Structures are given as structure tokens and as C-alpha cells.
Amino acid sequence: MRSNVVSEAIPGQEAARLVARDISVAYDGFQVLTDVSIDVGPGEIVGLIGPNGAGKTTLFDCLSGFVPGTGRIWVDGREVTALAPHRRARAGLGRSFQDARLYHSLTVFDTLRVAAETRVRPAPVVLAMANAPASRRAEAETTALALEHLEVLGLQPYRDKLVRELSTGTRRIVDLAGLLLQGPAVVLLDEPSSGIAQKEVEALRPLLLSLRDRTGCSILLIEHDMPLLLGLADRVYALETGVVIAEGAPDEVVHDPEVVRSYLGTDATAIERSGTARHRKV
Amino acid sequence: MDLVALGLVVGMANALLAAGLVLIYMSNRVINFAHGELGAFAVAMMLALTRNAHLNYWLALLLSLAATAALGGIIEKTFLSRLFKSPRLIVLIATIGIAQLVIVGRLVMPKADAVGGSHALAGGANIFPVPFHWAPVEFGRVVLLPQHFMALIAGPIVALGLFAFLRWSAYGVALRAAAENGARARLLGIPVRRVSTLAWIVAALLSGIASILLAPVIGFSATEAVGLPILMRGLAAATVARMESVGLAFGAGLALGVLDQLVFFYTGRSGLTDIVLLAVIVGTLLYRGEANRRTVAAEESSWEVADPVRPLPTEVANHPRWRALTGTLATVGIVAVLFVPRFMTVSGTHFLATVLLVAVVAVSLTVLTGWAGQMSIGQWALAGVGGVLGAKIVTGWGVPFWGGLVAAALLGGLVALILGFPALRLGGTALAVVTLGFAVASASWLFNQEWFKGTGFLPRPAYLTTTVYYYVALAFLVLAVATTRALQKGRVGRNMIAVRDNPRQAAAMGLDIVRTKLTAFVISGVFAGAAGFLWASGVGLASSTVFPPSRSLSLVAAVVIGGLGSVGGAVLGAFYLLVIPYLGTQISPHLGLISSGVGLLILVMFLPGGLARLVGSGRDLAARLLTGQQARTPVVPVSAESPAP
Numbered sequence: 001m002r003s004n005v006v007s008e009a010i011p012g013q014e015a016a017r018l019v020a021r022d023i024s025v026a027y028d029g030f031q032v033l034t035d036v037s038i039d040v041g042p043g044e045i046v047g048l049i050g051p052n053g054a055g056k057t058t059l060f061d062c063l064s065g066f067v068p069g070t071g072r073i074w075v076d077g078r079e080v081t082a083l084a085p086h087r088r089a090r091a092g093l094g095r096s097f098q099d100a101r102l103y104h105s106l107t108v109f110d111t112l113r114v115a116a117e118t119r120v121r122p123a124p125v126v127l128a129m130a131n132a133p134a135s136r137r138a139e140a141e142t143t144a145l146a147l148e149h150l151e152v153l154g155l156q157p158y159r160d161k162l163v164r165e166l167s168t169g170t171r172r173i174v175d176l177a178g179l180l181l182q183g184p185a186v187v188l189l190d191e192p193s194s195g196i197a198q199k200e201v202e203a204l205r206p207l208l209l210s211l212r213d214r215t216g217c218s219i220l221l222i223e224h225d226m227p228l229l230l231g232l233a234d235r236v237y238a239l240e241t242g243v244v245i246a247e248g249a250p251d252e253v254v255h256d257p258e259v260v261r262s263y264l265g266t267d268a269t270a271i272e273r274s275g276t277a278r279h280r281k282v
Numbered sequence: 283m284d285l286v287a288l289g290l291v292v293g294m295a296n297a298l299l300a301a302g303l304v305l306i307y308m309s310n311r312v313i314n315f316a317h318g319e320l321g322a323f324a325v326a327m328m329l330a331l332t333r334n335a336h337l338n339y340w341l342a343l344l345l346s347l348a349a350t351a352a353l354g355g356i357i358e359k360t361f362l363s364r365l366f367k368s369p370r371l372i373v374l375i376a377t378i379g380i381a382q383l384v385i386v387g388r389l390v391m392p393k394a395d396a397v398g399g400s401h402a403l404a405g406g407a408n409i410f411p412v413p414f415h416w417a418p419v420e421f422g423r424v425v426l427l428p429q430h431f432m433a434l435i436a437g438p439i440v441a442l443g444l445f446a447f448l449r450w451s452a453y454g455v456a457l458r459a460a461a462e463n464g465a466r467a468r469l470l471g472i473p474v475r476r477v478s479t480l481a482w483i484v485a486a487l488l489s490g491i492a493s494i495l496l497a498p499v500i501g502f503s504a505t506e507a508v509g510l511p512i513l514m515r516g517l518a519a520a521t522v523a524r525m526e527s528v529g530l531a532f533g534a535g536l537a538l539g540v541l542d543q544l545v546f547f548y549t550g551r552s553g554l555t556d557i558v559l560l561a562v563i564v565g566t567l568l569y570r571g572e573a574n575r576r577t578v579a580a581e582e583s584s585w586e587v588a589d590p591v592r593p594l595p596t597e598v599a600n601h602p603r604w605r606a607l608t609g610t611l612a613t614v615g616i617v618a619v620l621f622v623p624r625f626m627t628v629s630g631t632h633f634l635a636t637v638l639l640v641a642v643v644a645v646s647l648t649v650l651t652g653w654a655g656q657m658s659i660g661q662w663a664l665a666g667v668g669g670v671l672g673a674k675i676v677t678g679w680g681v682p683f684w685g686g687l688v689a690a691a692l693l694g695g696l697v698a699l700i701l702g703f704p705a706l707r708l709g710g711t712a713l714a715v716v717t718l719g720f721a722v723a724s725a726s727w728l729f730n731q732e733w734f735k736g737t738g739f740l741p742r743p744a745y746l747t748t749t750v751y752y753y754v755a756l757a758f759l760v761l762a763v764a765t766t767r768a769l770q771k772g773r774v775g776r777n778m779i780a781v782r783d784n785p786r787q788a789a790a791m792g793l794d795i796v797r798t799k800l801t802a803f804v805i806s807g808v809f810a811g812a813a814g815f816l817w818a819s820g821v822g823l824a825s826s827t828v829f830p831p832s833r834s835l836s837l838v839a840a841v842v843i844g845g846l847g848s849v850g851g852a853v854l855g856a857f858y859l860l861v862i863p864y865l866g867t868q869i870s871p872h873l874g875l876i877s878s879g880v881g882l883l884i885l886v887m888f889l890p891g892g893l894a895r896l897v898g899s900g901r902d903l904a905a906r907l908l909t910g911q912q913a914r915t916p917v918v919p920v921s922a923e924s925p926a927p
Binding site: 085089113115125130135139 | 765768769783784801
């Protein structure tokens, strides 16, 4: 693996927010991902689809540094391949998890203050113990950021609630508020619609769009809810058994015969929810 | 070959102990910290029956083993079955409480020292009964006594019986099925709970047999501290076997016995057993660090407190009547602690000072276990590092007392940091095992090393009279509480909890997990080390005798009883544990263990928030009565679709 030098220009991708080249991951001799390459351009929302076990979450885990693999990764033009997860986060890689568990014994307010880690320069621990001015300043800055983002997403009523007291839907919003606060260059969203009610899923689209528009970040999105995905994505990658089998505009990819065979099937209801429609596309 | 034979004698006992631990782990998914105590109970009963009641060996054996097995069954029925669905670390803490109660059960038995004359019963068969007597047999370089042959013969018989039981009896099959997949086994109609009771009975029996075989070989002291070393023997072998194979555990136990003998023979030093066991445990766990991930995931949910104490809403906290009340209480409290020495005897003041210092160690454990979620069962040993090594620096190198205090704090932090590195790769239960090993090995080995300990004494400077000492301890506790509270309210405490609750999420938010955890270890070690130094200077002693591993268990009890994660709770817990036995010595000399054990069990079963929760509820009630306002702001429900885009 290469060290974390600022990369030489990647041909044709100078401005790309996330570049992954030839990512391969193997667990216990079992090949989960094979030479997956992904690009996410500035402000782009890119979908990642595929059947269960295709390796979507493993790809996210590898990109964010939780699962070792081969290949190279750049975030915002900087190579992060050799960096630990928290350093990737500081380099501008945001990440949500499928279960959005967050921290069950922290309050919503504190969860957002934790998310400010990348934004506020912390005071040394010794100063924090003495509650010295430097530490209080950093705390005040953190608190201001957290309050601001509570307000942006209308979470004030939940301020002092513990995360474990929240519904999955509300937890996702706290999660998004945290990402908004982190202000990453690119966000990996792992199935934001899972575990929440249909009505809330429909509310997700404007939320995700506002996440992008407010922070100017790019989004790489795993999503099984086709109407949501098609309403958001500029481009889609389809993954099957660890290999990219199709890539391109959403309409092309969902009609790609390979994708239909391996993932979507021929039933039109899989991609068009009754009542809502694809005309919501950006 | 001769050494191997001797090793196998000890190994046989290790093996039986390990097999029992694995059995309980299979059925309950928990390491039974009372395991060694069950064995010690059997031994104490044997002694009482043969020495005091003058019973025939075989009759006494039968009665002791029956009583131990029954005890195992009763424990399971009373406690474990009620905690069947609790988080596993809570169950682990419950077994600590059980261990403390079993110790009491052992200590209230008539003492055999009526015969032996001394409290300690070292010396093997001269005191511990053996059914056979024949001339010692020389075999190569070793002399084999009847008790050695007993172990060599009885061990395999018991082992064969156990294997036959697990392999062919319906219960054995059910036990293995329940261990493999409890929920599935229950769906198939296997009475998983009854199987668990049986596992405890069998395990208690194994521990009893092992300890009775071991006692005449290695000697047995009737003090509090005997159960933990017994536990360590089984634990090391069971760890090697990944807690999942009785057969492997058995083999590992035998091998460890042989290793123990070889180390003893070739170094010529006794007392290395525990350090060998610790090395084996740490080595095995680190080698397999990744493989343990599965259990870690299951334990992540272990630290939640059902209803934590929250800060009062600002409108209540700033209410004039509430401020008047808290102001008055604070003033009264400050005056009381400042003037306590005037109204108390010298010994009473001295006692209070030591309680304050133990409270500091409890606070240090709160940072490590309560926030960072790193289970430490060796906190008193960390205090011991500060006390023993600090004393060496003061008495041996002529460093001034306060220099010694600073050195003790730094050394405590350093040793905690060293303990922290394996912890980065280990989950809750594994770390508990390692820190317990550290506590046991430091008391039996480290604190007795010439290069580590000084004279074993730590005199206070003359101007540190009891009263001054009290104020120093008080100031130190205030400092510890103030600094940890500052951390708790700010980034450091928050990040520790985040890393504990969900390390991956925390890393994705940019938190440095390694650094956060190690910070917890260092802060914890600094306070523990300094408190240990001051504490040792209070009793004047700085040796293994005043830093026993059993107090590390008591400290876990203190922070759990106080309310895990609460700084004030830790202080309360330390007072609860030490003051009750101090006031009630005339009721029972074992009141400390009783209140600790009972307190722990009541807490984990009925009041998971601890004393801090009780006080918190009282505060909320008082605030409401006084200000007429709700102590907690009601939450207006907002659903996900409404927030502003």
C-alpha cells in the first residue's frame, strides 16, 4: 500500500470527490469484491445496487477503512488508502451505517457534539481536566455547531433524549444531522430507507438533497428502494458477487438485462411504487 | 518424565477446573468468577468435617461434594436463572457477587486452625486429610506422596465419567446442543434452563473435586484470597480452549500443570505459577484477538443503564427555592467534611481518610469501566503499583514523599497504558480475565520481587498527622471528582462513551479509537496509582498483603453498586462497601463481603442504575415538590417527515 501522499492526478478525474481503483476484498479465502472501481464526481449522487451478498456494504467498509483490501482510494484528491478509519473521516469521508445505531447511551445533543470532532480543534486532555479556557472555548464552539444543526433538522424537541429512545426514523435524521455537521466531501449512505416506514422514506429524498445542497458533498448511496434511488441518483453502479456488472445513467442500468436478471427481476412494481412515480427525478 | 508426573498431578486439578468453567460458559455464556470459590468451599468443608467433627475421610468427602454440588444448583436456581436474558457482563458481575457470598459461606465454617494453631494452613497433608498413608515413593528427581497418586488416579476417572456423561447421556447431548444454539435448542423442546442448572451442579462438583485433590499437594490457606488463584488455574486452561471445548480445556489444563512444574524446577523459584498463567492467557488471547470478535459484538449492549440520571432542566436548576436548598446542602456538606476530624477519634479519622482514597480508586475505575467500557478487575493492583513502587522510590532511593506521590501517579498511568494495549484487541470478558490475571499475579509475584518492592513499608512524613492526612485525602478526592466531572461533561467523556457504544460509528465520525481508549487507561491509572501511594502511606505498608486481588473485585462491586458511570455513584459505592462493615464489625466480621455480595446481586437483578439512580430519583422528586415543575422536560413528539428541509 502507498503512503498517504497527496496523489498524482488521476487521469480524467482531477475533480472527483471519491475515486476507488481496483478494490478487492477477500475473507477467509473467499473473494467478496473483485477489482471494483468507482468514481463519484463533485455534487454527484451515485447509487449502488445489487442483490444481497453482492458486496455493497463490504465495499463501503473497505472504503471507510474497516475491512482490509487491495486497491487504492482517493478522497478529495488525497490518497487515503493507508489511513485508519478516523483519518479517512478527517480527510472528508462521511459514512452512515445501515442500522443507524449511533450511540445508545448518548443524548441527541451529545451525539452531534461527537460529530463535531472533525470540525473543532480539541484542547489537550490535561486542559480539559482543569476546565481551562482553551477547553471551554473548544466546548463552546462544539456546542454552537451542535445547536445549529439541531435546529436545521428540527431536532430541538429531542435534544436531551437518549438515542436509544428514538425511533429508527428519527435516529436516521440525527445521523444525517451529524453528517451535515461533519461537512464531508463525500458521504457513503448505507440504505437510509431500511427500517423506516414508507411515509418516512418519502421524506428522505428532500432530506438527502438538502444534505448535498447544504454541504456541497457528493453521495454514494446503497439503496434497495428503487423509487427513492431513481429519484435521487445521477448515476448508478450495479454490483453482483463482488463485480461491477453495469454502470451508467439510472434508466439504462435498471433496464440492463444483466441487472434485471440478477437483481430486479421483471416485475415492474419493484421499480415503480404505486402512487408515487419516477417523475420526481431531479 | 519425573517432572512431568508431578506436573500432571497439578495439571489434573487445573483440567477439572477448566472443564467446569467451560461447562458453565457453554450453558450460560459467562465466565463464572465464583468457580474457584466453589472449590475453596468444598476444601474448607472437608477441613471442618475431618478436623473439627473428626469424620471419616470418605464420609466427609461425600458430604462436602454433595454440599458443593447443591450449592452450585442453588446458585443457578436463585440467581442465574433470573439473569437468563441479561447482558453477559451483568451476569459476570453477578458471579462476582456470588463469589463474595460463597467466601462468606466458607469463612463462617468452623476453622480448622483450632487444630493447626495458625490461621494459615500451608503444608499439605500434615494438616489436610488424606485417606491413604504409605511411604513416599522416589521417582527420579521427585518424591511422590499418596496425595499425588490420588490425583493421578482420581483425575482420569472423573474425566472419563465427565466425557461419558457429555457424550452419551441425554443431558450431555442437551447441554452441547444448548451451547451450540440456545434459542434453537429451546425451540426443539430442550429444557435449556434445566440444563443450565445441571451444568452448574456438575461444574461445582468438578471444582470441588479439583480443589480437594489440589489442597494436600500445594497447600491451602483459609484466608479470603484463596479462591482467585484457584480460578486462575482453570481460567488459563479454559481460555486456551476458547471456552468451547471441554476436551481441549482438559488437555490444556494438564499441559499447564506440566509447564508450571518445569518452570518451577528450572528457575528454582516458587510463586511463578500465576505469572505463567497470566502469560498464557494474554498470549492466547492476543494470538486470537480477531477470533473473539463474535463475543464482543454480543457484549456491546452490556453497559446501558436503564434510566440514567440526567441533569435538571435549567428552569428547575435556576429556580430560587431549588438553588437555596442545594446551596444550603452544599454548605452543610462542606462544613461537615471539614470539621469531621474534630468530632471523631483518631482511628475513625484515619479510617475515613482511607475510605476517601479508595473512593478515588473507584472514581478511576468509573472512567475506565463506566465510560470507556473497559472492564478492569485489577484496579486495586494498579493502585498497588503506585503504592509498592512509590514506596520503593521513597524508601529505597531517598526521593521525598511528594516526589514519590508524583512518581506513583506516573507509574500507575504507565502500567495502565501497558495493560491498555492488549485491551485494544480484546473484548469485555477477555479483558476482565486479563486484568484479573494481572491482579492475582501482581499480588503473588510482582509485588514480592526484590527489584519491585522496597522495604515493604511506607512511612508518612511526621507532619502528616492523622488529621492532616485526612485533609490530604479529602483534597485528593475533591480533585479527582472535579477533574473527572469536567471530563465527563466535555469532549473526553463523551468520546469515550461514543467509542464504547459504537466504535465503528465513532471512527466514521473521526474519533481516534485507540487514543480514546488509551486515554481512559492512563487517566484511570494515574488516579489509581496516586491513590494507592497515599493509601499505602496511611497503613504504613506497601506490600502484596495490602493490595490483594479480592479488593479489585470489591472495587468493581463499588462502582456497580454506586451506579456504573456515575462519579458521585463511585464515591457512594466506596462508602457503602467500607463504612457498613466498619460500623457493623460486631454484627459479623464478614459484613463487608456480605454487603458487597448482596448489594451486587440486588443491584444487578433489581436496580441496574445503582445508588446514583436512587439519589437521582430523590433529587427529581425533591425538585418537583419544591419548584412545582417537572424535573424532566416532556418531549413533544415530532415524526421524521416534519423537519424543515
